Amino acid sequence: MNHVRTTINGEAAEFLCEPHQSLLECLRDILGLTGSKEGCNDGNCGACTVILDGRIVNSCLVLGVEAQGSEITTIEGIARGSELHPVQRAFLEQAALQCGFCTPGFIVAAKALLDQESSPSEDRIRLWLANNLCRCTGYDKIVRAVQQAAARMEERKA
Amino acid sequence: MKRFDYASPRSLEEAVQLKSSHPQAQLLAGGTDLLVQLRARRKATDLVVDIKHVPELNALNYDPARGLTLGAAVPCYRIYGDPAVRRVYPALAEVANLIGGTQIQGRASAGGNLCNAAPSADFIPLLIALRATCRIAGAGGSRTVAVEDFCTGPGRNVLQPGELLVSLDLPRPEPHSGARYLRLIPRNEMDIAIAGAGVAVVLDDGVFRSARIALAAVAPTPLYVREAGEALAGKPVNPESIQAAADFARAAAKPITDMRGTATYRRHLCAVLTRRALEAAVQRARETR
Numbered sequence: 105m106n107h108v109r110t111t112i113n114g115e116a117a118e119f120l121c122e123p124h125q126s127l128l129e130c131l132r133d134i135l136g137l138t139g140s141k142e143g144c145n146d147g148n149c150g151a152c153t154v155i156l157d158g159r160i161v162n163s164c165l166v167l168g169v170e171a172q173g174s175e176i177t178t179i180e181g182i183a184r185g186s187e188l189h190p191v192q193r194a195f196l197e198q199a200a201l202q203c204g205f206c207t208p209g210f211i212v213a214a215k216a217l218l219d220q221e222s223s224p225s226e227d228r229i230r231l232w233l234a235n236n237l238c239r240c241t242g243y244d245k246i247v248r249a250v251q252q253a254a255a256r257m258e259e260r261k262a
Numbered sequence: 263m264k265r266f267d268y269a270s271p272r273s274l275e276e277a278v279q280l281k282s283s284h285p286q287a288q289l290l291a292g293g294t295d296l297l298v299q300l301r302a303r304r305k306a307t308d309l310v311v312d313i314k315h316v317p318e319l320n321a322l323n324y325d326p327a328r329g330l331t332l333g334a335a336v337p338c339y340r341i342y343g344d345p346a347v348r349r350v351y352p353a354l355a356e357v358a359n360l361i362g363g364t365q366i367q368g369r370a371s372a373g374g375n376l377c378n379a380a381p382s383a384d385f386i387p388l389l390i391a392l393r394a395t396c397r398i399a400g401a402g403g404s405r406t407v408a409v410e411d412f413c414t415g416p417g418r419n420v421l422q423p424g425e426l427l428v429s430l431d432l433p434r435p436e437p438h439s440g441a442r443y444l445r446l447i448p449r450n451e452m453d454i455a456i457a458g459a460g461v462a463v464v465l466d467d468g469v470f471r472s473a474r475i476a477l478a479a480v481a482p483t484p485l486y487v488r489e490a491g492e493a494l495a496g497k498p499v500n501p502e503s504i505q506a507a508a509d510f511a512r513a514a515a516k517p518i519t520d521m522r523g524t525a526t527y528r529r530h531l532c533a534v535l536t537r538r539a540l541e542a543a544v545q546r547a548r549e550t551r
Contacts, residue, residue, distance in 0.1 A: 122265060123268035125263075147294055147366060148452070169270075233363075234451035235365040
């Protein structure tokens with residue numbers, strides 16, 4: 105067993121895990137943070153996307169032990185209390201989800217994009233989200249939601 | 263995944279020692295190939311050695327005199343985010359931004375792409391074209407191998423038990439030089455090349471002084487086509503010379519037919535991609551001083 109100390113969604117979090125357990129397994133099965141989803145478990149679908157030390161990664165392709173000392177943001181840390189993040193609100197308003205399984209990954213990835221670029225082009229959004237698969241929406245509504253969130257966040261800054 | 267132990271050495275000496283005492287150990291950089299292979303039981307190990315905390319494997323330094331030192335574990339996002347790489351080796355930044363998606367680029371490394379030794383690996387043809395060499399460390403000291411000699415078969419390379427790849431070293435590009443990697447994938451992103459071509463050219467007053475051309479996904483290993491580059495040396499920069507080199511590339515390819523494409527289509531792609539990559543590299547060479 106390894107003792108891993110991290111910061112998850114702004115709070116200190118420690119857990120015990122075996123070296124072969126993925127970060128996704130640690131989040132879901134040990135810490136009870138089940139918002140991150142296991143889709144393909146091989147890095148293709150992006151449903152398990154989390155922000156690890158400022159970069160989005162597929163948490164199924166990270167070992168829990170690798171997270172030692174790192175800072176992690178999961179879908180559970182995107183809203184501020186009961187106030188949804190602009191990306192979350194835009195997903196609801198644009199109906200950018202149907203079954204919802206891919207949604208946590210998309211929202212975490214989109215939030216990370218808007219943290220570093222305030223008004224990405226449609227092409228930029230599609231490229232950034234290429235590692236997130238959605239089998240329901242056809243992506244257009246997701247892209248529109250990210251554009252709407254970007255516009256709202258800009259307005260708020262102005 | 264099956265159980266394994268985990269070690270996270272902090273120095274190259276410690277990493278080499280671990281690799282020497284555990285020949286079956288698997289090295290972990292970004293894990294985007296390794297963890298998939300362990301989970302699918304295509305690889306097995308009782309020890310995973312995380313080499314991301316070894317300083318030499320994390321180095322990314324450009325020195326105008328010596329060229330680029332690219333630590334084997336440096337992830338793609340650091341490569342394309344590095345101002346010197348973007349300025350001096352723009353084709354390398356492009357490839358780093360081409361592999362996988364954003365999440366994969368946050369972890370996957372050029373060194374891992376090379377050690378994984380897939381025939382379709384996107385970094386390798388360009389590294390060959392750019393004359394990159396591999397610095398390899400082992401218990402007996404270090405050695406250097408040209409990238410074109412590194413892969414020995416699908417998933418196999420020249421590393422001996424106890425050895426590990428430390429860095430890729432790229433010479434400084436010559437004046438009036440340019441490089442480019444092009445590939446064809448069925449989707450827009452996140453796919454494996456049906457074929458790819460990496461090229462680098464050096465121009466001298468309307469003439470090719472030298473050129474290097476390598477291909478992806480058309481042989482058991484990434485394929486350095488020496489004769490295609492040599493055919494260009496001393497030739498005028500014109501469509502006929504470029505087409506002749508592209509024909510050499512097509513002739514050198516030894517593709518198979520699989521679910522991604524037929525051998526015939528891949529041969530055709532070798533010529534088209536080589537021609538287009540050469541045109542782009544020439545353009546780049548004309549724009550650089």
